Amino acid sequence: MAGTVLLIPPATQAPHPRERAEGEVLKGLEIRIGPLTFLARWESEKAPKTCEAIRALLPIEAKALHARWSGECAWAPIDEIPLQPEFENATCYPAPGEFLLYPGGFSEREFLFPYGSANFASKLGQLAGNHFATVIKGQERLPEMGRMVLWLGAQDLVIREIKLPNEE
Numbered sequence: 001m002a003g004t005v006l007l008i009p010p011a012t013q014a015p016h017p018r019e020r021a022e023g024e025v026l027k028g029l030e031i032r033i034g035p036l037t038f039l040a041r042w043e044s045e046k047a048p049k050t051c052e053a054i055r056a057l058l059p060i061e062a063k064a065l066h067a068r069w070s071g072e073c074a075w076a077p078i079d080e081i082p083l084q085p086e087f088e089n090a091t092c093y094p095a096p097g098e099f100l101l102y103p104g105g106f107s108e109r110e111f112l113f114p115y116g117s118a119n120f121a122s123k124l125g126q127l128a129g130n131h132f133a134t135v136i137k138g139q140e141r142l143p144e145m146g147r148m149v150l151w152l153g154a155q156d157l158v159i160r161e162i163k164l165p166n167e168e
Contacts, residue, residue: 028164029133031099033064033074033113034155036145039137039164040099047089050101050130057081059160064113066149069123072096072116074149076157079108090128092120096142100129111157115146136164 029040044051054060060081067073073094084103094100100112100120107122112129120127135142149155 027161028136030158030160030162031113031133031135032156032158033145034148034152036141036148037138038097038135038141038145039162040097040133040135041164043089043132043134047130047132049085049088050103050132053083053085054101054132054159055161057083059158061159062111062157063154064111064149064157065154066146067112067118069121070112070114071118072114072146073118073120074113074115074145074155076111076113077108078110079104081109083109085130087128087130089131091131092126092128094118094120094129094131097135097139098131099133099135101132102127102129111159113145115142 028042031038031040042051060078062076062078064074064076067075083101085101087103091098091100094112094114096114096116098114102110102112102120106124107127112118112120120129
């Protein structure tokens with residue numbers, strides 16, 4: 001259901017993979033847009049408050065659409081979700097697979113999912129969003145996601161926390 005937010009208790013934050021004790025579980029994100037699934041790592045060191053705020057509301061469900069002003073991106077309007085961390089690790093020029101949260105202010109609250117060249121903006125001008133997660137698996141499918149939201153329209157978006165596969 002679009003706009004539905006299920007609240008679950010926040011998980012404890014995992015340290016960077018190189019700092020993990022043997023047997024410790026590294027948590028990340030599964031981000032599904034339509035039929036496509038991306039695995040992402042939290043950017044907990046650079047955006048701890050944003051990661052904590054998002055983690056507290058997972059799983060999150062919304063609709064992903066093609067961005068109107070920001071270039072090769074999908075975006076998900078989430079004004080109904082109570083997420084307002086301060087700006088941290090903010091950027092106007094996210095690389096493909098660098099997922100952002102815009103906490104609101106000049107434009108509506110939203111997630112931004114770049115699949116190519118991006119310049120985060122609204123009809124009011126330039127915006128900066130908090131880079132909270134980076135795709136680590138599925139990068140090659142980002143352009144497919146872009147074509148899908150552009151030509152097929154709004155897609156279901158589901159963001160949930162998962163145990164990441166073991167890294168070799």
